């Protein structure tokens with residue numbers, strides 16, 4: 001390393017250490033943070049002196065704050081690829097590779113989870129300063145850890161309740177069927193690693209709330225002066241088919257919190273990942289990454305927080321498709337005909353039991369399935385008989401439904417068939433009745449968020465945002 005670069009590097013360590021010392025944390029946690037920052041500097045994370053990691057100025061425990069004005073495109077820090085926690089970079093790479101097929105049957109997470117279990121139990125892990133700081137048990141309060149009664153009370157009907165049930169089943173299954181057999185088979189190589197389901201669940205939460213996935217073949221260029229080049233956009237082809245890689249832990253990048261209106265983003269280069277300013281940032285402002293274009297449902301489920309309406313422009317409400325069938329049963333004059341329609345829609349796999357209809361701020365997302373269901377549900381006896389005889393849509397009808405892809409936007413809904421509007425209106429009303437509170441009650445509660453626990457507050461934001469979307473649907477269907 002050239003002398004001037006070395007000096008600059010040491011200055012940076014000192015500056016960040018100094019910043020870390022100003023933390024509003026207990027001594028032992030600021031000591032852990034100091035060690036982590038030293039580790040980052042030794043590993044050439046090149047943390048800019050314009051930023052500080054710590055609890056001060058962060059909206060949720062650790063975070064990153066600008067200590068100087070930062071221009072758009074400026075590189076805040078980098079993460080060399082050899083510092084990413086992924087099976088390939090760990091000493092258990094060979095073992096995981098051997099069992100890759102069987103370990104990835106249910107999901108892509110198990111190899112990383114095994115790597116983390118191994119590395120957190122390895123006193124000479126190269127990531128020790130990172131793993132000593134994270135996962136911080138206090139900051140990972142995901143709904144998978146709540147009593148089921150609390151999940152129901154706060155999040156019933158939101159979709160988070162269903163996701164939690166699925167997660168708990170999967171955690172138990174993966175632990176018993178994949179993790180335990182792997183650890184037993186390689187007990188010698190894993191130095192008799194002891195695992196239990198509770199620790200495994202905590203590791204799942206760590207991966208849920210802290211991991212990143214890399215979009216396939218995404219590269220970015222950052223010039224010598226730390227400015228991000230605009231030429232780094234994905235090719236059209238990649239944009240069309242974003243294939244996600246397995247998750248990985250990205251030290252330091254995961255100390256940043258998220259908001260939809262973020263001011264930083266992670267870019268994926270060949271040698272290193274870089275956190276760059278997505279817009280200019282003023283001294284004193286918190287630096288927010290983006291965890292993706294994600295709804296409150298996803299934020300609540302995977303990260304344990306949500307944004308207050310209307311801050312999250314990516315918010316959605318997911319209405320189980322069965323609600324539309326319930327609406328049809330209620331409104332249909334001929335119960336037998338409606339039952340036949342529902343049975344046929346299932347038989348033709350247009351409706352699959354767990355399916356949901358997704359509604360965002362503009363209306364139904366990918367409304368093709370919803371359109372097909374509405375058309376069948378609105379058929380008269382004669383139209384239905386013809387449809388059954390033809391065994392589905394004629395070619396001309398199918399083509400028409402493909403062209404008509406914004407038919408169920410909020411802007412277009414007032415112009416659609418009255419029968420469809422009645423079905424959607426009743427569906428929205430039925431879905432609203434599945435939450436444990438009404439929108440009016442939620443809006444009264446919004447005045448009391450200061451005296452609420454984080455669980456109560458973020459659950460309220462999740463419910464209220466979803467209900468707002470349902471009320472927009474109700475208005476559009478009137």
Ligand SMILES: C[S@@+](CC[C@H](N)C(=O)[O-])C[C@H]1O[C@@H](n2cnc3c(N)ncnc32)[C@H](O)[C@@H]1O
Pocket residue numbers: 059060061062063134136139140141209210254255256257258259302303304305306
């Ligand atoms: C990748 S970590 C970010 C670092 C984290 N604040 C810490 O102290 O370790 C993600 C977690 O940060 C918290 N978080 C991130 N953004 C947030 C926000 N806008 N509001 C509240 N909590 C947030 C949530 O607890 C989430 O699970």
